[in-house]
Amino acid sequence: MNVLIVYAHPEPRSLNGALKDFAVQHLRAAGHAVQVSDLYAMEWNATLAASEIPERVHHRADILREQEKLRWADTVIFQFPLWWFSMPAIMKGWVERVYTLGFGYGVGEHSDRRWGDRYGEGTLSGKRAMLVVTAGGWESHYSPRGINGAVDELLFPIHHGILYYPGMEVLPPFLVYKARSMGEQRFAAITEQLGQRLDTLATTPPIPYRRQNHGDYDIPAMILKADIAPAASGFAAHLA
């Protein structure tokens, strides 16, 4: 299997750096091919420029390289620390610049009966994706009634809107809380759990998001049909 790790942390000697190194070694030892896009080490340009706006786009070499890696990959792991309840700006800028018109969006027929190939279809369909996320707060702070907001809702815009949108199946995330209190024993336990997730990338059931073009949504209003989970609303309604 080909695995791309898109990784964002400014400090190599960090928990994130150690978890990324562990993942690379673990996957290679299992016979997989691994590429890493280490965004800080690459000094990735996070800012989508006016010259990259669709109508006038000439794709730069850095973007084409990342698109090639995505095409090569069977599975894409996005690893980052949760900063202000989302991915770091450098990774958000990777998405904005790499997901170009015709690659990340604007794929397929756009008409009143078909709003493109997205949400389960698209350039990256057939691939799998998983987030590996560290957070300074406690697990309870991110629980369904925790003050920071439930983690599955905080990650929905990434899971559904960035990974599932261009077609990838989304695996449940691997989360590390209290990331600032990490002794040797806890690190060993966490890498063992992460190793199990890496060993089962091909077999773990994905989050069952509804596909756009398979009858659940009215097109072009793109609202769930009245008879589909009639009592549900909000993010959870998009789970089959």
Place this chain on the structure above:
Amino acid sequence: MNVLIVYAHPEPRSLNGALKDFAVQHLRAAGHAVQVSDLYAMEWNATLAASEIPERVHHRADILREQEKLRWADTVIFQFPLWWFSMPAIMKGWVERVYTLGFGYGVGEHSDRRWGDRYGEGTLSGKRAMLVVTAGGWESHYSPRGINGAVDELLFPIHHGILYYPGMEVLPPFLVYKARSMGEQRFAAITEQLGQRLDTLATTPPIPYRRQNHGDYDIPAMILKADIAPAASGFAAHLA
């Protein structure tokens, strides 16, 4: 009133540029003082560097200037196009770099009985904030059962996690959908609506998020107490 507009769009001759210019003129005509942080025009550095990690921080001049503008402001407007269901990377990088330890987080007593001054208290308490957001999709796509996810949930990580966290009251957002189909007539209607929102910045009731340190949450677990909205979970549970 002092109003700071933090603005991110790469193209001055865009709908966003026109709305920003309208807001500046409208607010000044009403006698308010306005500053604009035009992040693209400023060539804002979006990438939080290892040298800016808390333990070794030496605040750079660009950060200190933005913190000074925030201290000066009574109201802060964040205006941006919704890219991949969140703010542009350049604005996310503004948050990451300007919200330094002791300014944006890590404010106040941190103990088992008080987890800092945040979520309704903090450096920016007493100020008001409002998002002005454009989206290419239709309003129905962002409705409670729309495929993109309900807009109030998509914006929660920004509203609650970035604006309310350091103490600002959060006004309901001003949203423009179908941003790519904008004739003169529609633009006139939208600026009239925006003008009304700008005229009522001081009086519009804020979103009633629960305050962290006023009895609704167990500390330090930071979970809503069992008798507070006992049936609620997810983002909506944090509305009083």
